[in-house]
Amino acid sequence: MQQSQTEHESLAAYLDDHLVGAETGVRLFTAAQRTWEGSPYEETFARLAEEISDERDELESLIHALGYSRSKVKAAAAMVGAAAGKLGPLNPLSTGGGATGQLELESLQSLVRMKESLWRTLLVLSAKDHRFNTARLQELTETARRQQEDVAAVMEQTAAQRFLGSAESI
Template sequence: MDIPPETLNRDELQDYLNHHLLGSKSGVRLFQAAASTWNGTAYEQEFLELSEQVSEEQDELSQLIDQLDLRQSVVENAIGMAAEAAGRLNPVNITRSKSEGMTQVEMDVLQSALQGKAGMYAVLARLAERFPDAGLDGQRMSDLYEQAQDQQARVRRISDETMDSRFVAPDHHHGSGVST
């Protein structure tokens, strides 16, 4: 008796990619809000660059959904638009302070979002290996995984470099390089 070949569950893949596309919409706004938090510092430009990269990846993910002949969820697109609007308000760091605990929460949320994105690309790279005819470019997915890891390391570095401005008493700052 022949065992039928494994097939990719395209409905679940569609749902999975749509959820990540939804998350990327608020992610772009979170990076723009972080740039606003760090307005006037060297970190502002770095967060703007990260925002641009995440936006380009969002476009690529949207194109991938189309290339795979999957549907983009109308409901999730509407939710995504609402998330984009909410992201403009920067609900994580409302005061845009560089020196409060909420600034660290903002950094942590950005790293978490990037970790989620890296996880998606790792899954897609593995699926590309298992299902070579599925239309997934395994090398591109691996490259995007590495890019997400690099982005996460950049946010972690900024967090580390600015940590003293949040957690060390003002008269004891050593080398944080950030004025609040």
């Protein structure tokens, strides 16, 4: 099936949007690693930040392999977001406690869910567009599911401390 220029532009824009999201995800998971530094969850967030960084790089390589280029506007927005991300917008005090800690965890889980949706969408496209590696997209989809579970586990294991208090701090 021959794809029109509009279809290519739409797919390129979609992938570029997800690349901006991936760059945001790397920053936010790195910030979460700092938030949970010294806790039993620090290693979880360090691993997730590394995995998401690797997946961002893989997405960027895919965009280039498909012959697409980054939108200059979106690349500039990503740079602005990087500067703002240093301020820790989800959890400015870098604490795992209270509502801000909960919202940070929920936001991280949502970001990974969006990434899973990307991989699932590309998996559907791979049935008709053989430029995509179906097996790799299946792996990435499963990884995203596991990453969501990892964040959910931290959220569930720390919720009582966060909202009901305990002798042990987060």
